[in-house]
Amino acid sequence: MFKLFNNKRLFILLITLVTFIVLMGFSLGQRKTLSWPENFLRDTTGFVQKLFYKPAGYVAGFFQDIGTLNELAEENQRLKILAAQYARDKAQFNFIKAKNEQYEKDLQFTKAQKNMYKYEYLISNVVSVTTEPGNNTLVIDLGAKDGIRLNMSVTSIEGLVGVISNVSNFTSTVKLMTMMDINDPNSQPPIAATAVNKEGKTFGMIESYDQQNGMLLMNKIPVGDPIAKDDIIISSGIGGRYPRGVPIGTVEEVKVGQYGFTSTAIIKPAAGFQDWKELFVVYTEERVE
Numbered sequence: 001m002f003k004l005f006n007n008k009r010l011f012i013l014l015i016t017l018v019t020f021i022v023l024m025g026f027s028l029g030q031r032k033t034l035s036w037p038e039n040f041l042r043d044t045t046g047f048v049q050k051l052f053y054k055p056a057g058y059v060a061g062f063f064q065d066i067g068t069l070n071e072l073a074e075e076n077q078r079l080k081i082l083a084a085q086y087a088r089d090k091a092q093f094n095f096i097k098a099k100n101e102q103y104e105k106d107l108q109f110t111k112a113q114k115n116m117y118k119y120e121y122l123i124s125n126v127v128s129v130t131t132e133p134g135n136n137t138l139v140i141d142l143g144a145k146d147g148i149r150l151n152m153s154v155t156s157i158e159g160l161v162g163v164i165s166n167v168s169n170f171t172s173t174v175k176l177m178t179m180m181d182i183n184d185p186n187s188q189p190p191i192a193a194t195a196v197n198k199e200g201k202t203f204g205m206i207e208s209y210d211q212q213n214g215m216l217l218m219n220k221i222p223v224g225d226p227i228a229k230d231d232i233i234i235s236s237g238i239g240g241r242y243p244r245g246v247p248i249g250t251v252e253e254v255k256v257g258q259y260g261f262t263s264t265a266i267i268k269p270a271a272g273f274q275d276w277k278e279l280f281v282v283y284t285e286e287r288v289e
Contacts, residue, residue, distance in 0.1 A: 119243050120283040121155075122146065126276050127171060136176045142281055143170040151189070151241060153282040159247035159270030160235065161279060163188050172281075177216065178273055182207040192238040193218055193248055195231040202227045203236065204265060206248060216249055218265040225263065227254055233267055243282045 124140035142148050144167050152164045154174045165188075166173035181187040187208075195202040204221040221227055231251040237244025249267040256263050 121280040122148075122283050124172075124279055124281055126279060129275075136178045137165065138174050138176070138276070139171050140174060140279060140281070141171055143168050143172050145169050147283060148172045148281060152284070153235075153242050153246065155246055155280050155282060156271050156276055158272060159249065160191070160242070161271050161273070161276070164281070174279070176273060177269065177271070178209050178211070180207065180209040180216070182219075189241055191242050191248065192236045193233050194236040195227055195233055195251070198226055198231065199236070201225070202231070206233075206267070210266075213266075214269070215252065216267040216269055218251075218267055219262065221254075221263040221265060223261060223263075227251060227263070227265055229253060231265075233265070243284070246282070 122142060124142040127139040127141050129138045130136065140154070148164060148167050150164055150167060154161045154163065160177065162174045162176040162179075164172050165175035175188050177188060179188055180190075182190070191206040193204055193206050194200075202221075202225050204218040204225070204227070206216050206218045208217045208219075209215070210217060218233065229251050233248045233251060235242040235244060235246045235248060247270045249269045249271075251265050252268050253266040254263055255266070
């Protein structure tokens, strides 16, 4: 009886060992599909992982949302500050505007004086470009029929480009700022200029363009003028030929003149004088002298 029991245990052990070896070989072999025990084990494991990972993901997402809410709160605070600043600036602007209108009324400004700094921007397409030495010009598709007149300013999105030098019925020629030369009477007229946030304190005349380094020269800057490197130069509007506030360029360097009475600012043009497709003509009503 004891012997039979031992034989049965040995038989079960052998069957188990053979089954294990077969399963090992079956698992290690190259198969396209998994066996049902492997499928069962993988599905069970995946289900358990899903039970734990999904809540964990919710918890992690919750804390991430809390962090995002903090960022949104800070951004909202900054926007509130900007909105308050805008409200103050708008109120200040409206106040200054009302005072100016009152001054115009009290001083009996003429219509031409009231419209001096009221501009319209007419968009135009560039028809052709001439890059001959001493003749950097381009032609736009606006002319006399559109109200274009000589010496109107032409700008790009970046800044001042040049002036209208010739007008026909349907097209106009633009003389670029790269043609500015103080010694050439046929050159583009000088530009009265100032610096942003230094209006009334900074003044000079942009009279020429240095062909070698591609820089504009702002001359006749008086002694003690606060102009400095990185200042943004704009047209001052003095003289009425050029519109007020048009970007011209950025100061690269300020040099004191030979005798120390004036300075010259080296200005990097804002316009860049690139291959433009569209430009804007600054339109103003014709002034009756």
